[in-house]
Amino acid sequence: MMLQGSLLDQVEEVGLRPLTGAVRRTLLDHGAWVDVRPGWVTGSDELFTRLALGGPAGVDWRGEQRQMYDKQVTTPRLLRFYRERERLPDPILEQARLALSEHYAAELGEPFATAGMCLYRDGRDSVAWHGDRFGRAAGHDTMVAIVSLGAPRALLLRPRGGGGESLRHVLGHGDLLVMGGSCQRTWDHCVPKTHQPVGPRISIQFRPRGVR
Numbered sequence: 001m002m003l004q005g006s007l008l009d010q011v012e013e014v015g016l017r018p019l020t021g022a023v024r025r026t027l028l029d030h031g032a033w034v035d036v037r038p039g040w041v042t043g044s045d046e047l048f049t050r051l052a053l054g055g056p057a058g059v060d061w062r063g064e065q066r067q068m069y070d071k072q073v074t075t076p077r078l079l080r081f082y083r084e085r086e087r088l089p090d091p092i093l094e095q096a097r098l099a100l101s102e103h104y105a106a107e108l109g110e111p112f113a114t115a116g117m118c119l120y121r122d123g124r125d126s127v128a129w130h131g132d133r134f135g136r137a138a139g140h141d142t143m144v145a146i147v148s149l150g151a152p153r154a155l156l157l158r159p160r161g162g163g164g165e166s167l168r169h170v171l172g173h174g175d176l177l178v179m180g181g182s183c184q185r186t187w188d189h190c191v192p193k194t195h196q197p198v199g200p201r202i203s204i205q206f207r208p209r210g211v212r
């Protein structure tokens with residue numbers, strides 16, 4: 001019998017599949033790499049629903065404004081940043097952070113600490129080209145591990161400064177993508193807007209302390 005991923009999701013408990021032996025690495029130019037583990041989170045639609053709900057049951061999503069020259073612009077996505085030691089909104093996210101810290105311990109040399117969360121409500125929400133290079137990521141190799149829930153959206157990667165073709169990963173429904181090596185310094189990434197009708201997506205970015 002053939003079962004689609006999303007159908008399987010409906011009967012699955014929220015949980016994590018193994019990482020060992022299931023993560024596929026792609027080496028990029030300039031000392032960067034990307035690991036992908038499709039469908040890492042089981043029951044991901046259920047987890048999406050829990051997190052997407054506002055109020056006491058879910059995440060207190062926040063809209064943000066930022067200054068662009070002389071204008072205040074609204075960031076095109078909802079956000080919530082969990083600092084180191086702040087309790088994450090679902091136990092499975094604590095487990096995910098631990099599993100990532102264990103899996104990458106030797107290579108990363110420190111645990112994943114913070115969890116940034118983004119909610120892309122529809123195709124108009126996006127994040128522009130950038131590297132996560134505030135703080136320690138400005139000068140050092142590090143890792144940013146992204147768990148994607150809900151409707152798949154494309155995450156693009158291109159060498160810093162643009163030019164050339166970009167790499168495209170379509171991420172949703174429990175997929176894991178980890179950017180490592182020099183990726184935050186030598187490459188940029190973005191989640192572009194789309195005119196396709198798409199449902200909402202949540203991304204959770206785990207980072208070591210001091211990386212943003």
Ligand SMILES: O=C(O)CCC(=O)C(=O)O
Nearest residue numbers: 118127132146155191203
């Ligand atoms: O939504 C994503 O997968 C990427 C988010 C991102 O790049 C960031 O918040 O720094």
Ligand SMILES: [Fe+2]
Nearest residue numbers: 130131132189
């Ligand atoms: Fe980023």
